[in-house]
Amino acid sequence: MATALIPGTYDPVTNGHLDIIERSTQIFDKIVVGVAASPSKNGRGPLFNLEERVAFIEQATKHLNTVRVESFSKLLVDFAVEVGAQAIVKGLRVVTDFESEFQQASINYQLNPELETVFIMSNPANMYLSSSMVKEVAALQGSIAAWVPPEVEAALRSRFANG
Numbered sequence: 001m002a003t004a005l006i007p008g009t010y011d012p013v014t015n016g017h018l019d020i021i022e023r024s025t026q027i028f029d030k031i032v033v034g035v036a037a038s039p040s041k042n043g044r045g046p047l048f049n050l051e052e053r054v055a056f057i058e059q060a061t062k063h064l065n066t067v068r069v070e071s072f073s074k075l076l077v078d079f080a081v082e083v084g085a086q087a088i089v090k091g092l093r094v095v096t097d098f099e100s101e102f103q104q105a106s107i108n109y110q111l112n113p114e115l116e117t118v119f120i121m122s123n124p125a126n127m128y129l130s131s132s133m134v135k136e137v138a139a140l141q142g143s144i145a146a147w148v149p150p151e152v153e154a155a156l157r158s159r160f161a162n163g
Contacts, residue, residue, distance in 0.1 A: 016126035
């Protein structure tokens with residue numbers, strides 16, 4: 001049984017993330033979505049706490065019986081071994097994603113050469129989509145319904161309700 005780990009911050013999960021997760025279920029027998037505890041991005045912590053981010057993904061993937069969601073706060077390659085993954089799946093949108101992900105894959109290979117990294121190209125409809133962009137549009141009261149699951153949209157609307 002081939003198991004893949006799909007790591008990320010998922011702050012919040014978007015339809016682009018979900019597309020990569022769903023397409024991965026067609027390639028691997030089991031999928032573990034690894035939600036990183038609280039990496040600092042751009043000098044800030046996540047908008048949603050770890051439990052919220054895990055719950056959003058669990059809700060959005062409940063129809064996928066080969067997917068489970070777990071949080072982690074350790075070295076990615078160590079977490080991958082812990083969950084029995086043979087591969088790390090990363091979605092790629094644009095060239096800058098490739099540069100960053102290629103560097104990370106190279107480091108992960110040095111740390112654990114038995115762990116493969118598999119890149120899946122984003123669906124063209126999601127190539128522009130990022131969690132940061134979704135949060136920015138939501139903060140400015142723009143429409144995000146096409147980009148995130150309904151639960152995430154409601155949570156973002158609530159979070160940014162007071163400007």
